[in-house]
Amino acid sequence: MMNLPILQRMVLAVLTLWLVSLLIFVATELLPGDVASAILGQNGTPETLAALREQRGLNQPALKRYLQWLYPMLHGDLGRSLTNGRPIAEDLLPRLGNSLFLAAYAAVIAIPLAVLLGIASAVWRGTLFDRLTNGLTLLCISVPEFFVGYLLVMFLSVRLAWFPSLSMVSPETGLSERLYHCTLPMLTLVLVVLAHMLRMTRASVGAVMSSSYIETAVLKGIVNWRIVLSHALPNALAPVINVIAFNLAYLVVGVILVEVVFVYPGVGQLMVDAVTKRDLPVVQACGLLFGGTYILLNTTADLLAMWCNPRLRHGR
Structure with missing residues (x-):
């Protein structure tokens, strides 16, 4: 029988995803203009605009359009683009593969x-190494990711010519060439997410290291690395898993600016192009994909935290 807290988190995830779909639809409805104006531009007359809106179903009530969008989405049908009439899945899935590749590339590093750096900072708290890592992480947190990307392009691409400034890849691109072209956006994402994970790991392990049972292990003469790996890290694992899942979600969801900076053909770039063209079904599909990924990873983190800490499996 499924544990009650686990069931509650799964139901909450489904409810949150529905609320996200509602917010995405409302937000896209508030965008100025529509796809008819974007397609016809200055050549559009009131008659042609009305005919195009009638053809694309843009003049129907918002509630009816929401239900017509949500019901096929529940069955895996992402709909069709309003600008070219192609199925959205044909354009979205290859882009999703590119975004997941970039996120995995950054996450592996x-x-x-x-x-490792968080554990080392917690063990050597107050040393020069700890102060140096804290200063660098604060710097990385304070600087926006697009600015980090431009700095990397300036130094590693323009001045040193080590890596290309544009990450143009295609399905025919080999693995080694893809890794080479994705190095700069990967480094940008690593520098952004590394700081959050490092500081949370340091705080969690440091809090456990100050516990009385850790002091007892030290008095028993147990070597320091064994205390950290066998006693401190398992008890500090739950918040570390949560922050890792949060940053994994950011790697997938927060790549929009990075993809735009490096012209990387991912979901973020597709979403920006769709917003420019007022192609609302594509924007909605990308937004729901980002929201679903974020909810899935955070729910997985909660379940893993409950698995690591049995006390979380029982309601209070």
């Missing part, structure tokens, strides 16, 4: 590095 950022997560182990953040956990």
Whole structure:
């Protein structure tokens, strides 16, 4: 039988996803202009605009359009683009693969590095290493990711010519070439998410290291690395998992600015182009995809935290 707190979190995730779909639809309805004006431009007359809106169903009530959008979405049909009439899934899925590749590329480097540096900062608290890592993480948190990207382009691409400034990839691009072209956006994402994960790992492990049972282990003469790995880290794992899941969600959801800076063909770039063209079904599909990914990763983090800490499995 499924545990009650687990069931509550799953129901809450479904309810949150529905609220996200409602907010996305309302937000896109508030955008100025519509796709008919964007397609016809200055050549559009009131008659042609009305005919195009009638053809694309833009003159129907908002509630009816929401239900017509949501019901197929529940069955995996993302709808069709208003600008070219193509199924949205044909354009979205390849872009999703590119975004997931970039997120995985950054996560493989950022997560182990953040956990190791966070543990080292907690163990060597107050040392020069700890102060240096704290200063660098504060700097990375304070600087927007698009500015970090432009700095990397300036130094590593323009001045040193180590990496290309544009991350143009295609389905025919090989793995090694893809990794090379994605290096600068990967470094941008790593520098942004590394700081959050490192500081949370340091705080969690540091709080556990000040516990009385850790002091007892020290008095028993247990070596320091064994105390950290066997006693401190398992009890500090739940908040670390949460912050890792949060930053994984950011790597997928928060890549819009990074993809725009490096002209990377991902979901974020597709969403920006769709907003420019007022292609609302594409914007809504991208927004729902981002929201669903964020909710899924955070729900997974809650379930993993409950698995690591049995006390969280029982309601209070």
